Amino acid sequence: MTMSDQPTPSAILDGVDLRALAASLSTPFYAYSAGAIRARVQGLQRALDGLDARLCFAVKANSNIGVLHLMAGLGVGADIVSAGELWRARQAGIAASDIVFSGVGKSADEIAAALDAGIWKFNLESADELALLQDIAYGRGVVASAAVRVNPDVDARTHAKISTGRAENKFGVDIDEARGWFANAGRSPNVRLDGLHAHIGSQILELAPFEQAIARVAAFWRELREAGHRIDSIDLGGGLGVCYRAGHDRPIDPDDYVAVLRRELHDFDGRIVLEPGRYLVAEAGVLVTRVLRVKHGRGRDFLVLDAAMNDLQRPALYDAWHDIHVVQDASAPLQCYDVVGPVCETGDTFARDRVLPRCAAGDLVLIGGAGAYGASMSSNYNSRPLLAEVLLDAGRYAVVRRRQSFAQMIANEQLPTAWSEA
Template sequence: MTIYQSFLPAAGTLDGVDLPTLAAHLPTPFYAYSASAIRNRVTQLQQALKGLDARLCFAVKANSNIGVLNLMAGLGVGADIVSLGELRRAQRAGIAASRIVFSGVGKTEEEIAAALVAGVWRFNLESADELALLQAVARRQGVIARAAVRVNPDVDARTHAKISTGKAENKFGVGFDEARIWFDDAARYPNVRLDGLHAHIGSQILELAPFEEALGRLATFWRELRDDGHIIESIDVGGGLGVCYRAGTDRPLAVADYVAAIRRGLEGYRGRIVLEPGRHLVAEAGVLVTRVIRVKHGQERDFLVLDAAMNDLMRPALYDAWHDMHPLHAEPRPLQRYDVVGPVCETGDTFARDRQLPRCEAGDLLLIAGAGAYGASMGSNYNSRPLPAEVLLDGGRYAVVRRRQSFEQMLAGEQLPQAWHAA
């Protein structure tokens, strides 16, 4: 059973909140997140990790709403960030900089400087150029930056090509040979304390074998470094745990099996183990509530036209991703097949093709499941559409954690040309 199903005791109810009633107060589309479901996932992972010196750092890119991040902070979860904006969001939400890791291949000098001032726990370094830049900025500030080398273990995560990050052909991390040079030349970087390893092979992984293979290669490298006298105080195993987007088809790994693989793979290691879960913690806890604008009867098929669009939920257009859908009907209806689409002027603005659903009519509400990760955080104003509201639900209560964007807010950074300058 998926998270959203376990918190859906009656049709249209999520975490004790009646979604049709909520839709009468808020314009659709809107995102709704179950706080209970998120707590459930975090607690489950924390319990599985008992006995290990482990730190959870939520991948902010999965869901960067400060209401969700504040919930993570209250559960003792840190943050994995990839930009200065995500650093500021995490701090605004109450996550201490000492519990933040800074990842990403394109950290700028400005971002590194700001992160050092803030006091982030460590940097996951992905290139020799970045290592040199971190040394220069840390020297100017008179501080010691803690860092881990992101190694690319050249492991096929067996996931979608666009979210696979651990193969040699991907842009992430460096090979073991280059990483070894960094450790051997550590004296050249006196303001960088290079004492960690990091590997993240991809996202939405539904098999244990890729994790085991990556952990094996990472552990072998750690032992080689240890035997040569290098102290490795943390090993970051990344994230990647898959979730159920398609009931009856997707079979996510059990958390206990995943953590057991970490224990086996890093047996004998006594430093801190870092995990960067993102999708696993929030995807199934979130839904996108949308309303049917009309049913269009085409020449070859019927189109269910929603008020949500690809700018609200990009995953189907970007990855051909499947999301389960549930009309919020009070009464049973016969099944019918639809192409489920949005109003954006793109053929790619399609949520599902030839999907069988209970018959829908204009004005009906539809729940798009598994939308808590890489939904709102990837949203845009394409076609000049406002960003939707986001709502946090918790045991029968709800709180709006992002108001629906107004037209004036959408235009806030724009202006007509008032002064021209020669370049």
């Protein structure tokens, strides 16, 4: 149910005509196919059939509660990295017992909130965090279940800004340090170290880095088992890549990925946890936008859209490619454009030298692969209101976030009429 690489006059996604929807809602907005999300979730669940496995959706990829509610209905838990994501997941109906808490910078208040909620597991990333969790759990008279995030020092062969499994990255601890945590586990009686966790990066399109990382984690687990440490869960994070560029990106088949799990962890009798984010939602979403104008510059033409870098930051942050489709007659002559937004930054560019059908003001444009790290990373830069988000499902649609008004955008701001002294 993802968009074709070719322009289409009807632009049907999950049975909904996006041209008609754009006439009703006004652009720009995000549209997500519930059917495509279900297909991804169920495909991964089928690949895992026969394993004691839990899927925990990486909420950071798409934190809309409508999307999270869909995940809950499919039996998917949540991988969170903040108290805000915990709150969203619970509001969407995801059970606390299906939530894992990751991230290098958990605050004392966030740890306390997660303990009070009764989440399943903390993924610990530093000795300081282990000590803090021990202190807070002791104060509440509870025992927290935790996994040690090990850094396997594996090159994920992805963009440097989304690589997380190298020794120089900020994430996790090396295996030598983790070994010491288990040896001294008795010093933290309110933290039950019963899990291992590893996540080497995002948008990974080769199987080899996964094979290397999983083998290292499996070897460490066997070492711990021989030393008498009981490990109930091994969390292998996410990272499965998606197709952003038709005919170029070749994602890993989930059956091939799970075959690695089955081989490397064939004798593991605990639960295997996966934290897919992008893989479940990226290709299910499009950013629906319109051409404001075509600007003819010296040596190049600019296609100026009503969407901007504050709405979809990936191209500006990572030089990321997104397929772009113009909704018009496919017989229109082709032309080369720089596709840009109206924000006052040269970085507000979605694509350079992109060959598209010749465009005019008012043409509808679809930016593909926008279901992950689109709306969740958006901002009010240039005082632009946050976009609407719409969930599509078999010919129906539901607005799952209304477009922000100007009044809502400044609702928490105030004039300095009351002054205080610190």
